[in-house]
Amino acid sequence: GDSVTQMEGPVTLSEEAFLTINCTYTATGYPSLFWYVQYPGEGLQLLLKATKADDKGSNKGFEATYRKETTSFHLEKGSVQVSDSAVYFCALSDNFGNEKLTFGTGTRLTIIP
Amino acid sequence: SAVISQKPSRDICQRGTSLTIQCQVDSQVTMMFWYRQQPGQSLTLIATANQGSEATYESGFVIDKFPISRPNLTFSTLTVSNMSPEDSSIYLCSAPSEGDTEAFFGQGTRLTVV
Numbered sequence: 001g002d003s004v005t006q007m008e009g010p011v012t013l014s015e016e017a018f019l020t021i022n023c024t025y026t027a028t029g030y031p032s033l034f035w036y037v038q039y040p041g042e043g044l045q046l047l048l049k050a051t052k053a054d055d056k057g058s059n060k061g062f063e064a065t066y067r068k069e070t071t072s073f074h075l076e077k078g079s080v081q082v083s084d085s086a087v088y089f090c091a092l093s094d095n096f097g098n099e100k101l102t103f104g105t106g107t108r109l110t111i112i113p
Numbered sequence: 114s115a116v117i118s119q120k121p122s123r124d125i126c127q128r129g130t131s132l133t134i135q136c137q138v139d140s141q142v143t144m145m146f147w148y149r150q151q152p153g154q155s156l157t158l159i160a161t162a163n164q165g166s167e168a169t170y171e172s173g174f175v176i177d178k179f180p181i182s183r184p185n186l187t188f189s190t191l192t193v194s195n196m197s198p199e200d201s202s203i204y205l206c207s208a209p210s211e212g213d214t215e216a217f218f219g220q221g222t223r224l225t226v227v
Contacts, residue, residue, distance in 0.1 A: 043220040099209040100146055103155045
């Protein structure tokens with residue numbers, strides 16, 4: 001079945017540091033890929049998405065590129081802020097008319113001033 | 114986008130009792146999904162709720178423990194039955210957007226069983 005392997009956390013960085021959170025997936029067909037974010041005390045929100053190979057999703061300075069050859073969807077940000085502290089989840093949905101999501105384990109990110 | 118209202122937002126329940134969680138979507142959707150997020154862990158799909166038919170449960174989840182209702186295209190409930198402390202989790206409902214390329218989530222219900 002489908003699976004998502006996500007970089008283990010927690011991750012602690014200084015403000016303005018470069019961020020990479022690795023995510024690889026296993027799926028049949030051509031899934032859509034997502035990064036969701038869960039800020040402290042809040043619900044799950046979509047951060048960005050990509051629906052086909054070589055697509056780049058971007059939002060709030062975060063980017064991730066759908067790499068079919070390496071089955072990866074790594075999340076990057078050039079300069080993190082304290083407000084980026086949250087738990088980040090990589091996820092996929094298959095495109096066979098079934099929109100349920102398979103999530104990675106989540107990565108807790110803490111940014112220190 | 115879809116707005117999903119979920120309630121209660123949190124509850125503390127006695128073991129052996131049941132809790133029903135409600136999820137309201139501001140537009141009609143074909144499928145709704147219920148997830149569980151155990152402490153410190155990722156989200157696991159419990160079941161898919163389809164209007165007009167029985168819910169489809171994932172491996173490890175059964176209807177007797179997690180009965181689901183889906184009376185119309187904008188509403189669903191999940192009941193956590195005969196609760197034990199192991200059921201302490203965040204429960205989230207979700208619905209896909211129009212075009213089904215992303216999912217929206219309710220705020221979640223934080224359940225503590227004592």
